Each structure stands twice: as C-alpha cells, then as structure tokens.
Amino acid sequence: MVNHRGWSVMKTKSIYRKQSPRTIALYIFLLFAFSIFFFVFNAGNIEQQQINPISVQKTDEELWDPPSTRGLRPCAHPKRRYKGTRGSGRYLTVNCNGGLNQMRTGISDMVAVAHIMNATLVIPKLDKQSFWQDSSAFSDIFDELHFITTLQKDVRIVKQLPKELELVPRARKHFTSWSSMGYYKEMTQLWNEYQVIHVVKSDSRLANNDLPLDIQRLRCRAMYHALRFSPPIESLGKELVDRLRTQSGKYIALHLRYEKDMLAFTGCTSGLTDAESEELRIMRENTKHWKVKDINPTEQRKGGFCPLTPKEVGMFLRAIGYPPSTLIYVASGEIYGGDARLSELKSYFPNLVFKEKLATKEELNAFAKHATQSAALDYIVSLESDVFVPSYSGNMARAIEGHRRFLGHRKTISPDRKGLVKLFDELERGNIRTSSFSELVWQMHKNRKGAPRKRKGPSPGAKGKERFRTEESFYENPYHECICSPKGI
Structure with missing residues (x-):
C-alpha cells in the first residue's frame, strides 16, 4: 500500500513536469476568457432584468x-316634467369637425343645443378635411333612421333642409366653447332674423358642468343610445x-x-431617431391649426403629456x-x-x-x-x-x-x-x-x-x-x- 501511494505521487509529479510553459499559458488564457464570458453573460442578464419587469403574481x-x-346604474331617461321640442320652422345645420369621437361628442352636443334653441336639427355634415381625409357621410358611419327615431321625443331631426330654405340667408355661427344654457337662450334672438343657423364647428360647444339635469341626460341619450353605428x-x-x-x-x-400625427402634435420623440424627430417637427410646423410649434420633448415626457x-x-x-x-x-x-x-x-x-x-x-x-x-x-x-x-x-x-x-x-x-x-x-x-x-x-x-x-x-x-x-x-x-x-x- 505504501509503495503504491508513493508510486502515485511520483507519477503525478512527473505529469506536472511534462507540462510546457506554452501549455500552461494556454490554460491561463482559456480560464481568463471563460471568466470574461461569464461576466458579460451575467451582466446582460442583469441589464435585461432592469428593463423587463417581473410580473406581480395576481389572481x-x-x-x-x-x-x-x-x-350604480345608467339613468339617461328624462324627468317627468320634461318636454321635447318640435322646431317651429327653425333649422340648425351643423358642420362637424375632427375624427370619429370628436364628431360623436359634437353631434350629441348639437342635439342638446337644438333642444335648447327650439330648432329642428338637420343631419350633420361630417368632417372631410381633417387629417384622415375621410369622405364618409353620416349614414355611412351611423344608423341614420335609428338616430332620428330614438330622439323623436326630444328634438325634431330631418335628413336635409326643405328645398324652399336651401338658398335663404343663414346665420353663420362659431358658438363659443363650453357655453352654458344661458348662452344658447341668448342665441335664440337670431331667430328674429333667420330661419336657418349654420354651426361651423360642433366639438365642445356645451359646458361639462352646471347644466340642467334633463339637458345632461339628453346628451347621454344621444351619445349612448341614438348614435348607433x-x-x-x-x-x-x-x-x-x-x-x-x-x-x-x-x-x-x-x-x-x-401614430405620426399624435407624436408630431405633442412633440414627443423619446426613443426615436434624429431623422424621425425631424420629420415630426416639420409636420408640426406645416400644420397651420396646431398653434404650438416649439416643444421641449424631454419636458413633455416628464410632465406625462406623451x-x-x-x-x-x-x-x-x-x-x-x-x-x-x-x-x-x-x-x-x-x-x-x-x-x-x-x-x-x-x-x-x-x-x-x-x-x-x-x-x-x-x-x-x-x-x-x-x-x-x-x-x-x-x-x-x-x-x-x-x-x-x-x-x-x-x-x-x-x-x-x-x-x-x-x-x-x-x-x-x-x-x-x-x-x-x-x-x-x-x-x-x-x-x-x-x-x-x-x-x-x-x-x-x-x-x-x-x-x-x-x-x-x-x-x-x-x-x-x-x-x-x-x-x-x-x-x-x-x-x-x-x-x-x-x-x-
């Protein structure tokens, strides 16, 4: 046993003596390379963890x-004493502006305005000049008959002006944004001179708050019941x-x-290339109705506006x-x-x-x-x-x-x-x-x-x-x- 162990030690020593300096250097180089690889791999994992959040375990x-x-429940019906309006030969024509949802809210506001002003509402004309350049008519997007019949107890709605009124002078009005009930009561004085009032823009024509309950509920009936696609x-x-x-x-x-228009409008460029940022800046500069041209994208992002x-x-x-x-x-x-x-x-x-x-x-x-x-x-x-x-x-x-x-x-x-x-x-x-x-x-x-x-x-x-x-x-x-x-x- 002793002789055998001694032979093993001698054999091991002889093996070490046989390793050349070049071989030992190669071993050291490989060990160093493996260490570098291990460090980079784990650093990559750490970085990946930083930008890939772990999900909170939720049911x-x-x-x-x-x-x-x-x-709570929806309640858009009118109060008991509420009365609809019949128009009395007075007509409100409307030019909607903006995209789908600006038009939807604008139409709902115009239903309420027609009611307040005791006018017949002519089916609104939709915006064909906006960013989307859409030629759709009202009946292409909304169920026109459903719109008219759903609101027939609230306000009279017709598809078009009577022929005898097509060429009569109209009061062209850009109603003030976020206006009250009192404002539109004052606007009824226009009926003394005109049978037709043309509304240039429809979005945000009514205040959000402090309107009679029946007017608010009428807006809801128009928006959620009548404006079916x-x-x-x-x-x-x-x-x-x-x-x-x-x-x-x-x-x-x-x-x-x-989307391009939203990023250009808000001036948000986080994560974009210099070429993309410049393209958006040029678009914002060339869009006349966007009033703000010089925007700090860093401040926009920090403010939560992007x-x-x-x-x-x-x-x-x-x-x-x-x-x-x-x-x-x-x-x-x-x-x-x-x-x-x-x-x-x-x-x-x-x-x-x-x-x-x-x-x-x-x-x-x-x-x-x-x-x-x-x-x-x-x-x-x-x-x-x-x-x-x-x-x-x-x-x-x-x-x-x-x-x-x-x-x-x-x-x-x-x-x-x-x-x-x-x-x-x-x-x-x-x-x-x-x-x-x-x-x-x-x-x-x-x-x-x-x-x-x-x-x-x-x-x-x-x-x-x-x-x-x-x-x-x-x-x-x-x-x-x-x-x-x-x-x-």
Whole structure:
C-alpha cells in the first residue's frame, strides 16, 4: 500500500513536469476568457432584468374582474316634467369637425343645443378635411333612421333642409366653447332674423358642468343610445369580438396612440431617431391649426403629456401582472416606426391581434379607404373588451372610458403616465429592483381601474376659459347625471 501511494505521487509529479510553459499559458488564457464570458453573460442578464419587469403574481379576479359598481346604474331617461321640442320652422345645420369621437361628442352636443334653441336639427355634415381625409357621410358611419327615431321625443331631426330654405340667408355661427344654457337662450334672438343657423364647428360647444339635469341626460341619450353605428359596422364589429372570445375567452383592448400625427402634435420623440424627430417637427410646423410649434420633448415626457411607447406599454402591463400569453387587441392607426417599433411590445406580449388579422380582406374592403369607419370597428371591439387600456388620454380614450362607465363601469386601466415615466427612468438607472418596480406600478394604479368616482373639476389655479378647458369631459365620466343609484332613477 505504501509503495503504491508513493508510486502515485511520483507519477503525478512527473505529469506536472511534462507540462510546457506554452501549455500552461494556454490554460491561463482559456480560464481568463471563460471568466470574461461569464461576466458579460451575467451582466446582460442583469441589464435585461432592469428593463423587463417581473410580473406581480395576481389572481384572475384581480386582473380581469370589473370594479364594484356600488349599485350604480345608467339613468339617461328624462324627468317627468320634461318636454321635447318640435322646431317651429327653425333649422340648425351643423358642420362637424375632427375624427370619429370628436364628431360623436359634437353631434350629441348639437342635439342638446337644438333642444335648447327650439330648432329642428338637420343631419350633420361630417368632417372631410381633417387629417384622415375621410369622405364618409353620416349614414355611412351611423344608423341614420335609428338616430332620428330614438330622439323623436326630444328634438325634431330631418335628413336635409326643405328645398324652399336651401338658398335663404343663414346665420353663420362659431358658438363659443363650453357655453352654458344661458348662452344658447341668448342665441335664440337670431331667430328674429333667420330661419336657418349654420354651426361651423360642433366639438365642445356645451359646458361639462352646471347644466340642467334633463339637458345632461339628453346628451347621454344621444351619445349612448341614438348614435348607433351603421348595420355593416355593427355587424362586423360584433363578429370581431366573437372571434376574439373564441381565441382566448378574455382579451385586453389597447388603444395604442403611437401614430405620426399624435407624436408630431405633442412633440414627443423619446426613443426615436434624429431623422424621425425631424420629420415630426416639420409636420408640426406645416400644420397651420396646431398653434404650438416649439416643444421641449424631454419636458413633455416628464410632465406625462406623451403617449406611452410600445415598449413602455409592454413593461407597464407586465408589471401590472398580465402574463405574456394575454391576448391583446391593438386599436390604432398606423404605428409610427412600423413593425420595428411594434416588435418592442411583441417582445413582452407576442399574442397581439389587429383587425386586419381577425377579419378577411373581403370583409375590410368596404372600410379600407375610410379611416373613420375603420375607427368605429376599433371602438366596438374596445367597448366590449374585458379590459380597456389607452396609452394616451385622447378623444377616443375618453369617449370609450365614459361609455364603459355608463354601461356598468367596465374595467378601464388609465396609465399614470407622469408617474410611470419616473419609474421607467429609475428602473433603467438601476435605482430600483424589478420586483419593487412591479409593486410600485400596481400600487400606483389600484385606484385607476374605472371604479365609480365624481367628475374632476378644473385644474388648480385655472381661470377664465381655461377653467372650462381643464375640466374633465362630461363624456369621459357622465356621473352623476347619467349614472345614479337605484333610488335616484
């Protein structure tokens, strides 16, 4: 045994003596290279963790169930003493402005204005000069007969002016924004000289607050009952919802407002190339009705005035707790940056669906050159979704949120963009852990899921017309006038 162990030691020593300096140097080099590789690999993982938040483990109920309605219900019917108006040979013609949801809210306001001014409302003309250049008529987007008959007890509505009035002089009015009941009572003096008043713009013509209850409820009847989409749009919209339900049962509708016009208007350039930023600046400079031209993109983003980027939306939804397998319907126009930018969202949620994937080319052909009709399809799918998430608080986001509130406070998660930007930046700098990031995002949004609440008033310090402009839109939250407790119905 002793001799054997001695032989082993001698053999080992002889092996070490046989290693050349070149071989030993090679061993050292390989060990050094492996160490570098190991460090880089793990550093990559650390960086990836910093920008890929870990989901907070939440139950299906927490992720999908709507907030409690606290017994509140829609209540858009008139009070007992309410009386409709018949027009008395006075006519209101209207030129709507803006996209789909600006026109919807504007039309609803004009129904109320016609009632206040005791006028017959002529079916409004839709905007054909806006960014979308859509030639659609009222009947292409909305069910015209349904609109007329639903409101027949409120205000008289006709498809066109009587022929004998087509050439008579008209009072051309640009009614003051956010006007009160008293303002339109004063405008009735125009009937002393004219039979026809033409309204140049329709959006934001009525105040959000301090209007009689019956006028507010009339706005709701117009918006949520009378303005039904045309049969072809309604039919395909419901079919798209059914197809989504068949695929996954539940889905999120994401209004991804990361489109060229919105980025140019807001001056937001985070994550864009220099060439893209310059393209947006030129577009903003050349759009005459956009009054603000010189915008600091960094300050815009810090103030929460920018749409979330596709990447930020992905980080946000993962942090809230939604798994990568979640089915997400993307309601939007053309994403600025195309598939390359959209891939940043797909890296978090591969199961993205657009209407172009859900519907056949034949089904979409009728809407192909009509952006407003196409947006109406997105409106229906978003309205019926289990969860609605807007990346920016634009016209569509506000209109859908209000409609979902009216229908029973369906779950709507409104990102706190200003708060999120701070967290995104802290996460990127490595100042907070991924698990902490997720919990902070969850806590930040626990009261931003569409639960019943009072409509927000003007911003602190706002004066004059600025007060009205900064109030929360009536159509974003029609509580309490059109959403009440059973006792108040």
